[in-house]
Amino acid sequence: MPHTTSSDTGVGSRRRRLSRLPARLIAVCAALGAVLLAPGTTGTAEAAGSVNGDAYWNIGEPNRAADWMKNVSGGTWLAAMSLPGTHDTLSIHGGSLTQTQEDYGDGANTLAAQLERGIRAIDVRVRVTENKYFTVHHGVVYQEANFDDVLGKARDFLARHPGETVVMRLRAECPLTGGGVADCANDPKTVDHAKIEEIFGRYLNAYPGLFYAPSVKKNEPAPVPLLSQVRGKIVLGSFDGVANTYGTKTFNSNQEDHWAAETVPKKWQYVKENIDAAVRSGTGEMFVTYTSASKGLDRSPAQYAGGYRSVQGGVTTDVLGVNYQLMTYLNQGGGNGHLGIVMMDFPGWALVDNIIARNDGGVVKGGNRGLWLVNADKTYVNSAYGRCMVRGPEFDSSKSGGLVTQRACQSPAPSSHQWGAEHPSTYDGKGYFQVKASNGKCLTVPYNNGTAPPAGTQLFWWDCETRWFSASQLWNVVPVQIGTADANRTAYRFVNHWTGLCLSMDPATAGESGGKVTQDTCPK
Secondary structure (H helix, E strand, C coil), X not given: CCCCCCCCCCCXXXXXXXXXXXCCCCCCCCCCCCCCCCCCCCCCCCCCCCCHHHHECECCCCCCCXXXXXXXXXXXXXXXXXXXXXXXXXXXXXXXXXXXXXXXXXXXXXXXXXXXXXXXXXXXXXEEECCCEEEEEECCEEEEEEHHHHHHXXXXXXXXXXXXXEEEEEEECCCCCCCCCCCCCCCXXXXXXXXXXXXXHHHHHHCCCCECHHHHCCCCCECCCEHHHHCCCEXXXXXXXXXXCCCECCCCCCEECCCCCCCHHHHHHHHHHHHHHHHHCCCCCCCXXXXXXXXXXXECHHHHHHXXXXXXXXXXXXXXXHHHHHHHHHHCCCCCCCCEEEEECXXXXXXXXXXXXXXXXXXXXXXXXXXXXXXXXXXXXXXXXXXXXXXXXXXXXXXXXXXXXXXXXXXXXXXXXXXXXXXXXXXXXXXXXXXXXXXXCEEECCCHHHCCCCCCCXXXXXXXXXXXXXXXXXXXEEEEEEECCCCEEEEEEEEECCCCCEEEECHHHCCCCCEEEEEECCCX
């Protein structure tokens, strides 16, 4: 089996903790005089890999990460996880224009090797053959594997590792009409959507219980499941190219797939933007980032993934591949949160490990003052102290602003206890939220004469800004699994865009009615 590597390009990895840096944006609101504590730092996932060969075309040894999901709480939503995946998972034939993965053998043996090495999201492209089977293709090129091989290898892996799950993106590869010289054609060419769905139904019957059942119902996409619901099963993310809707809600909603990006640096920017959007998202929706691209004869999948050396006018330039840039970005503290699904060409072991490391492997037990439960009655309840965030007293008779405090929760919840998170309607396109009180005012970090205030600062409710400099009212909402007395629940970190600190409570006044709601160092 061929295993080729490119020349090593890169620098040593940095094993360090990354301080959160304030954004260079300022929101205008009143200053609060208080004794302020020194700012803290936030930890990042352990760094892995340092050179190009760690990120590219070197997926590592078998059994290295075969059971990594067993350490993740079953109460974790699939959308809150970071899943390493492969684009065109079985594309190992056809030369540089079509090969996208290391070759570990035909008959889906390449898939088996990937699963044993930690890959948990796969991309399978199928062609109808003999009007009754699916074969695996990348365009016109048959990849020496059939859909039975795929399902058989996945079934065997999940039987040996029942704590794991596999997310599958399935695609009908051949156009039903038209198509070019690089496209496959179904056999017979009269195949239509109904025939493809009929054949898929036969596979479902032949492999009972292998798929998570709600994800393979026609026209009924499944809600995003908990990991506990899908252990030992394949979750169908989508079946693209067919008329009926299968799969999982939001699988295709937040996707980066510029598959013919103009340049490698441009592709990296697309990838980084979607990764960052996944980290910021608190919506519970799925994110899928394809790091893969190609441009026909000009630039191959391997060159986008692994980089290349360019010589023009006697000047030699090393263009760093997307895989190395992503590995380095994660090593240096970027993407410090849930990444969603990352579909890669020729992934290296360290890149896979870096993505897996974003799943912190457990549930926060007993609560944390920087984590908040959001209830159906619109109350925000601190997970450590069980007290509700409250719109506190006004500064003056204008009622334009006031303090944010906490009190014992009440039922029914008074309006002063109710909050909601929504995206700004005009000026922010990067997925941040405003957290609004029931009177329409925004949760705000004080102005502090234009200097980002440190940990311990009490928060305000204040008129919502509608301009670019309102970062003190923008919050990154990050879901976290938390162990409560009766079950695991999803709690949230609310990370301020300006300061990088989290919505929290003051321990000294935690038992007092009207105690302070503050910003503080984010929980790990």
